[in-house]
Amino acid sequence: MFAKPFRVKSNTVLKGSDRRKLKADLSAAFPSLSADKLSELVPNKEEINVVKIYAHKGEAVTLYVLHKNPIFFEVEKRLYPTVYVLWRHPSLLPVFRTWAPVLQKLIGGADLMLPGVVMPSCGLPDVQQGSCCAVLIVNNRAPVAVGKAAVSSTEMQSSGMKGRGVCVLHTYMDYLWAFGDKSNPPSLPDEDDEIEDTNGEKCEVSEKEEHRDDDDDDDYHHHHFGTCAEEQQSFGEIVTDQACCGFEELNLTEKTEEDKVESSNEKGEENQDEQKTPQEEMDALLLQCFLHALKSKIKKSELPLLTSTFLRNHMFTCCPSGKQLDIKKSSYKKLSKFLQVMQQQHNLIQVKELTKGVESIVAVDWKNQQLRSFSIPEEAGVEEMAVLSGEGEALYHPPEITTLYSVSARLEPLFLVANKRKGTTMLPADVRSIITEYVKKNELVDENNKNYVTINPILCDCLLEKSEYQEIESLKWDDLFSRTLGRMQECYQVVFPGQAATVKKGHIEPIDISVASRGSNKKVTLIKNLEVYGLDPAVVATALQHRVQASAVLQILPGAKDRVLVQIQGNQVHQVGNLLLDRYQIPRKYIQGLDKAPKGGKKK
Numbered sequence: 001m002f003a004k005p006f007r008v009k010s011n012t013v014l015k016g017s018d019r020r021k022l023k024a025d026l027s028a029a030f031p032s033l034s035a036d037k038l039s040e041l042v043p044n045k046e047e048i049n050v051v052k053i054y055a056h057k058g059e060a061v062t063l064y065v066l067h068k069n070p071i072f073f074e075v076e077k078r079l080y081p082t083v084y085v086l087w088r089h090p091s092l093l094p095v096f097r098t099w100a101p102v103l104q105k106l107i108g109g110a111d112l113m114l115p116g117v118v119m120p121s122c123g124l125p126d127v128q129q130g131s132c133c134a135v136l137i138v139n140n141r142a143p144v145a146v147g148k149a150a151v152s153s154t155e156m157q158s159s160g161m162k163g164r165g166v167c168v169l170h171t172y173m174d175y176l177w178a179f180g181d182k183s184n185p186p187s188l189p190d191e192d193d194e195i196e197d198t199n200g201e202k203c204e205v206s207e208k209e210e211h212r213d214d215d216d217d218d219d220y221h222h223h224h225f226g227t228c229a230e231e232q233q234s235f236g237e238i239v240t241d242q243a244c245c246g247f248e249e250l251n252l253t254e255k256t257e258e259d260k261v262e263s264s265n266e267k268g269e270e271n272q273d274e275q276k277t278p279q280e281e282m283d284a285l286l287l288q289c290f291l292h293a294l295k296s297k298i299k300k301s302e303l304p305l306l307t308s309t310f311l312r313n314h315m316f317t318c319c320p321s322g323k324q325l326d327i328k329k330s331s332y333k334k335l336s337k338f339l340q341v342m343q344q345q346h347n348l349i350q351v352k353e354l355t356k357g358v359e360s361i362v363a364v365d366w367k368n369q370q371l372r373s374f375s376i377p378e379e380a381g382v383e384e385m386a387v388l389s390g391e392g393e394a395l396y397h398p399p400e401i402t403t404l405y406s407v408s409a410r411l412e413p414l415f416l417v418a419n420k421r422k423g424t425t426m427l428p429a430d431v432r433s434i435i436t437e438y439v440k441k442n443e444l445v446d447e448n449n450k451n452y453v454t455i456n457p458i459l460c461d462c463l464l465e466k467s468e469y470q471e472i473e474s475l476k477w478d479d480l481f482s483r484t485l486g487r488m489q490e491c492y493q494v495v496f497p498g499q500a501a502t503v504k505k506g507h508i509e510p511i512d513i514s515v516a517s518r519g520s521n522k523k524v525t526l527i528k529n530l531e532v533y534g535l536d537p538a539v540v541a542t543a544l545q546h547r548v549q550a551s552a553v554l555q556i557l558p559g560a561k562d563r564v565l566v567q568i569q570g571n572q573v574h575q576v577g578n579l580l581l582d583r584y585q586i587p588r589k590y591i592q593g594l595d596k597a598p599k600g601g602k603k604k
Contacts, residue, residue: 002176003109004056014048058337069180086143093134094125112166124153142185144172282330291374292318304360308562355556397497406489414462513593527566537564573597
């Protein structure tokens with residue numbers, strides 16, 4: 001989580017009532033903390049700062065800082081100790097032991113894989129999935145990482161010690177550690193070559209594990225970790241000469257053992273790739289589509305390019321068939337956060353806010369090594385399979401638009417028989433079917449005239465106004481259906497090719513075509529809401545320019561984020577209509593303003 005820089009949002013002083021709450025939360029989270037230890041960690045008369053930050057993937061994290069060192073951090077309302085606290089209280093958490101070379105991978109952001117865990121003679125600590133735990137290096141009880149157990153200890157053993165063991169959140173030498181005084185882990189060797197676990201049991205370490213040769217260690221350290229200057233280059237400016245010395249203090253084992261665990265951890269990393277969570281898979285798909293779009297879709301002449309247009313017309317079309325790209329299911333949640341990471345961490349693009357509230361990609365680093373080494377997948381996306389139209393742009397597929405109706409609170413009693421509750425969306429035909437079934441089940445069809453339905457108390461409450469309670473005893477079928485639909489929330493569903501369906505309340509905005517006058521009574525044609533239907537305003541403007549041989553410009557639509565208005569000289573309503581109806585296949589009912597085309601005069 002802290003392998004990359006984070007952004008500080010605020011820094012405040014912890015107040016008295018909040019201090020008491022923090023103590024209570026810590027006591028509940030870590031029952032082994034005595035009252036004296038708790039008072040030492042959260043002293044009553046010392047200033048504690050509350051620093052709210054955003055991690056590199058946008059996660060909101062709260063830090064508690066004492067004497068300029070972060071002591072605890074809170075993620076999703078759960079508290080975790082930092083290595084600074086664990087160095088003072090090494091028995092606070094259950095611990096997993098690993099070899100020194102694995103630490104470098106943990107610092108880089110990797111999780112601890114089970115093949116890299118050293119099994120003590122007393123067995124693994126008793127943890128459940130999600131339990132807070134620490135990681136330490138063999139022969140030093142000072143923890144170097146904090147995280148959550150990926151699975152329970154029972155599942156770890158039943159899996160044959162394969163797969164992910166600890167989801168690492170924070171490590172020695174990461175950016176959270178660098179937020180403090182950057183001190184090094186103390187040397188905490190165990191007396192009589194024994195290691196005490198959190199349950200008070202003592203576990204012997206085999207001679208093979210504890211045996212070291214100083215000369216071998218020095219050679220190994222130089223070969224794998226390099227000099228202090230090399231360390232600074234690998235881990236960034238946060239690594240000081242002092243940190244390098246501290247790194248040397250970590251006890252290392254024989255080369256043979258290190259080589260074995262390194263290969264084990266590499267196998268573990270392969271297993272980690274196979275066991276990705278849905279969120280991690282979506283992150284990987286998002287990056288793949290992003291690099292694919294940059295490498296094969298974008299030209300320098302197209303910049304600057306609206307970020308929303310880049311996502312809709314380029315990234316989505318690079319999504320492999322059979323998969324759906326959904327940013328909300330990724331760890332980034334928003335396109336702006338993803339692009340920010342691509343800019344700050346990967347140096348692939350440059351994003352600027354050219355107009356207030358509207359971001360555009362203004363530059364791409366085509367020489368970036370990550371972009372140059374990216375291989376376009378053999379599996380083609382939607383756009384890859386599309387042929388090009390006559391004017392060189394990708395063939396456009398209009399979205400499927402479906403009108404839906406949502407059950408309102410007033411009508412919920414009427415739909416409960418069909419197990420449809422408030423907020424459930426349905427097609428009009430489904431509404432008619434449910435109402436018909438309700439009427440027949442309750443025998444409400446008028447015996448004398450089957451075109452009428454008798455009003456019972458539920459229909460009365462749901463469909464009639466108060467003034468009609470005493471006047472209306474029955475309704476025609478059509479009136480019954482129209483009143484039902486009229487009291488439901490109208491919605492619409494939009495499905496773009498290769499994308500997940502989206503449902504929104506209200507009516508879909510039509511493409512609006514209007515004619516306005518500019519100076520000297522010159523006419524201009526204005527087109528807006530093209531983005532609603534997946535059309536790129538810049539592409540439409542270029543197509544119109546070729547058709548009518550007139551200049552066209554793009555303008556930011558006031559009050560609408562990521563909306564652009566196309567303005568073209570003259571009254572071009574007829575040409576715009578033909579373009580939308582014939583080439584883009586937009587249904588006429590979703591186009592507003594076609595009647596404003598100039599009327600041709602009759603010749604006498």
